[in-house]
Amino acid sequence: MSKPMSFEEPIIKLKEKIDELRELAKNADVDMSDEIKTLEERLRQLEIKIYSNMEPWNRVQVARNPERPTTLDYIKEIFTDFIELHGDRYYADDEAIVGGIAFFDGQPITVIGHQRGKATKENIRRNFGMPHPEGYRKALRLMKQAEKFRRPIICFIDTKGAYPGKAAEERGQSEAIAKNLFEMAGLKVPVISVVIGEGGSGGALALGVTNRIYMLENSTYSVISPEGAASILWKDASLAKQAAEAMKITAQDLKEMGIIDDIIPEVPGGAHRDPVSQAKILKEYLKKGLDQLTALSEEQIIQDRYDKFRKMGDFIEEIVQ
């Protein structure tokens, strides 16, 4: 059982009550099954109420839950024969991004994603899923390799952002991200991205110039973190909850704005409650997306991607006299 998040408290309290009652019934040898049944029904209603009507800030908490499934968790469930490939061939292997080749229902594919750790030690090794330039360059190398062998590409997005550090700047963080946007525009194979946790700014977009963009129900995608927005807007990072609402960062918001193609539903309470079932749901969407895209020619795939990003923007054309 994973640690409860603050908005889940009413559910936890009710669960505890039911457990207490069960214990009591067992020890006192009285029949309380009716009472327990009533409470269980109430619990079910409460779960539906809380989980189907989550505020943006609650979704941020779910998206950041340390036990939320990561790229490697989904790879394990969705693909077979995964072989991880390392390194950018220039400088290092950045473990904040993983990638490799595998089968997807018998079809060879390339899969790449941000990778954070769940425990502290792994998180340090993976730099909390915040890549350096070599991570993006590795990703691009694997994408070009996929293109050569005509493999579709799946990207899992899950990062707070590209790492803001001295070494990252020295080695060209900006250039690495920019180059990915540019080169992904020209890939002749189908590319699908799925935001599985946090989609933090340019560091997320560098794996996101894709034919289809999906978001898990409780994931976020934003130009700046709620804390960052709050500290710039109101000089107070503690107003992150308000910023999460104002910035429109949930899957529902992005679908409404026409930026993403689909919201992938999550198991009740969030993906971490049942990663295996979650992976099954995710797989169905990938299958559907790949089926649509593999029907297109190389030119159509590039055109499809161009059209998708070309229309993004919100402005008025004033009538010229």
Add this chain to the structure above:
Amino acid sequence: MAIKSLLNLNRKKTKGVIVNSKNESSFPADLMTKCPSCRKIFLTKEIETNLKVCPNCDHHFKMTAWERIDSFLDVESFTPFDEHLRTTNPLNFPSYIEKVEADMKKTGLSEAVLTGSGTLKGEEVVVAVMDSHFRMGSMGSVVGEKITRAIEKATEMQVPFIIFTASGGARMQEGVISLMQMAKTSVALKRHSDEGLLFLSIMTDPTTGGVSASFASLGDLNIAEPKALIGFAGRRVIEQTVREKLPDDFQTAEFLLAHGQLDAIFHRKEMRDKVATIVKLHRKGGVTHV
């Protein structure tokens, strides 16, 4: 008459002449300007006539978009594009439109970038000039759209595309839509590049965040003005993250050049000549193979 032009009383009303940003303090109001680098005080006029470069220490003051056009392209060759695009408020941010309108009035621009076509020593080019006096040069939908249309026009006209960047990054008030402008401009640049056409990115002070991490870094040649601040993450953010003092020249053009991130740094006085030469060197008609 001479005194009047010296005092330049109407300066603020003329199109796009702004010498003093907030941190480049001046006194007495507008007549004199203090160089933020060497702290010497000059007649504002003296700096203006020197391409806004400090006569003492070579500090490059921020230019407005129109000043850049005037100093860079052939006289009266410039035709602006897409001046009719207007910013909206997709996230309903309080007073966002009012701020944009105030900057329209202040700068005489429709948004933080001016785009158009013109000639550079006779060579036809499409240019985009960002202006940091307009919402810190930040990129929202209109900036992204104007730049994308300019790139598409350059592709259609089969001419080089030249951009002078000056931007704090993506415009927060338009949220994730601003982020997507990075992708939109980049896919357009890919098409321009696939046609074998030249893209020059000339980074001026400051070029950071989402602009630095998209078109600004995608030039066939990436060029910068001396001492320009160029980087992905903000200095304070990095200092908080790594808890170490960063070198004084961190994220300057010179720092980037030393780390292999730039092709060259051009002084503003040689910018026009050198870029014109580069454009001539990229005229179509290189080696043809039978």
